[in-house]
Amino acid sequence: MSVVLVDAGGTNIGSVRYALQRLGVDAALTADAQSIRSADKVILPGVGAAAPGMARLRELELVDVIRSLTQPVLGVCLGMQLLCEHSEESDTACLGVIPASVRRFEETPERCVPHMGWNRLSPVAHHPLLKNLEEGDWAYFVHSYAVPVGDYTLVSCDYGMAFSAVIASGNFHGMQFHPERSAQVGAKLLKNFLEM
């Protein structure tokens, strides 16, 4: 099985790559359209901001490449947000392969932004990506923007308000938390993705 990590300049690429190595998969880091099209699985990592993230994909001429993929695709953190239609972060048009939009968390005295730390997952749908995932499993989040709960939500999370922790539409999937930094729960979900 060939797995590629889209090299769009995110700083967590190394961590995601190591997490896959711990599962026995050596993922290539690439920005090459042909390698991405021909891979069995494609992962779009990314830490950073939406506008530079999209600018980088345009610069690499990968926008249409990613949109037209038919194999399982997984976006992680900002990578997930880039799969959505639009992000409130700098009013950015994203890839639009998952019919969702990204909003900023509202700051309140009880809610620090960024949402940083371990929070519990609540599966709300049945999906192969969620195999063996249990209600209340912990995952590690670091983000200021989030996708509201909608038809595309597979797992929700509560941070004073419910938001999407895992989303999917067709072959495109996204995880808002960092599976590469979510200990055994993260490894379980990455393994499920590799087995899809």
Next chain:
Amino acid sequence: MLSRRIIPCLDVRDGKVVKGVRFRDHVVMGEIVDLALRYRDEGADELVFYDITASPQGRSVDRGWVERVAREIDIPFCVAGGIRSVTDAREVLHAGADKVSINSPALERPDLIDELAAAFGVQCVVVGVDSMRDADGEWRVRQYTGDPTKTRSLARRTLDWMVEAQRRGAGEIVLNCMDTDGVRQGYDLLQLAAARKLCAVPLIASGGAGTPAHFRDVFTQARVDGALAASVFHSGALSVPDLKRYLQQAGIVIRLQETVGHE
């Protein structure tokens, strides 16, 4: 509900984990990756590595051990010590660290906080603040605390600096209360509660943990997001699983699973 974080801190000196009392007299505690794995297995929520000699020596973190830790560890970790430019931070983040923490270099040149936040997003940028109460009762920041012969007192008030750091793009603040550090008499609840009021980003308490009740108090009274400690864990005086069970029984939201070894 977001859990409160328990964060063992590993002070790194010349590639080994060390611990001193009140930032002095360092003793070698063990190998970096071994200790990191031990804490991961015990259920630590996050790890912080401070290269305590990097800043006083005017050099950056050695990225070799950052990469070794990143390969082995599946919980988040933050690296601090001598990061004084976007280039330094990029090296450490690309080596696999989740966050960088800056302290003395941010005091030298506060624009560094803005530059890092613009380059990597605020979620990567932790500002560490070393603070001491002066004779006049004010908390003020200290610089170059990794080396007692180079430590400097600054005129800057701790709380003012925290507010400025957030305005510039700090995504998290670690407040290290030096008066209580290493002596295990409890966190500086007064100072941390004052800091909490001015801190809209996650606040991590550091300095003074000795008993499980100290952790409970800092979560319930100062409402910090995480509690960082070093010697109390390294010495075996407290174990992370026992501490977390205690905190859960005290009604604090804590991550309590996966405290057993990995597959």
